Amino acid sequence: MIDAVDTAGDQEERMISRGSTLLGTVLAVGAVVLLPGCGSSTGGDAKPVTTSTSAEASLAADAPNGYAPCNDVPQSVLDSEKLGMKIVANNDASGGVAWRGCRWVRPNGYSVSIRTTNLTVDLVRSRNFPEATEFTINGRRAISTRQFDGPFVKEACTVDVEMKGGSLEFNLNNPPSNRDTGSMDSCVLARELAEKVVPSLPATA
Template identity: 75%
Template sequence: MVSRGKLVVASAFAVGVVVLAGCGSSTSGDAKPVASTTSAGPSLAANVPNSYDPCKDVLQDVLDSEKLQNKHPVDDSSSGGVRWVGCQWVRSNGYGVSIRTTNLTVDLVRSRNFPEATEFTINGRRAISTRQFDGPSIKEACTLNVEMKGGSLDFNLNNPPSRRDTGSIDSCVLARGLAEKVVPSLPATA
């Protein structure tokens, strides 16, 4: 039996893959974002950075402090060459999050002009948080990308207002707080 929390998170992550505007086909048959790279704009690396594995390298102390559990691997790609590799977790009565390495750079995310794009630094690395969803649920979700060589560390957080523990907190505030705990574990060379 699948718990309501897992179902909400799974649904959110299925929707949360919408990182770039436009849809194309994918190998799994689901609508996926289409990467848009031109010689005039930021380029897309062929693969995700491999110097950090969110499934193994996110510290257990961080997961415990955020009450994140039920780790589930995610490996996704779009027909435009965008890839995400990592894991997702859920907090009972709280938010769900995927933490993945991606070949999307901070510059590429910025170039898409998503709503409420906010740039800052975390542990000396450039970062950007954005709202990448349309409709009434836009405030429930936040995507935060932290600079890595060849891409970024992607935090895709979904926080429905019905969630007792975190539903009243802005999803981008939660994403930034989590990123501030995770990013110090990135190797300096990543």
């Protein structure tokens, strides 16, 4: 990362980094895979989540470029959610998975990465992550999932919203110790945020 943030932000970045790398490895493996749960970047006690799938369809060469979250997420939305401390959060994982966007932190609240990715909604659904829930936002297919097992399973949630060639991903971390949002479900927060941001996506994206 290019800067330092508070404890919650650091924890979320470790979760994103490990989760992204693991999912990229999963895509490269194909048949029967083990997706370890998230802890710190140096390991943890989380139990693996086992998923079975056939080899994946080819991914787009890069994340969709019709929307640049670092610049295109409306400032009015960021202000309404008290999100600041923007940090670039681009990432590339094995298997060709790519993420392009930024991370924001709410003081005394959640942190979230909003990034385009070449992972599609269908591909995320095929992972069989826990608590997968499908819905639509502004006419686009979307899915929320718990992509981490173990002690972090409830405080993290990922929402992917359909784009051409991938999705717009909201990876939200909300530790219970956060005074403002810690008592709220992370998937509720992620979906509500996505519902505010997605209308700013161009129709062509």
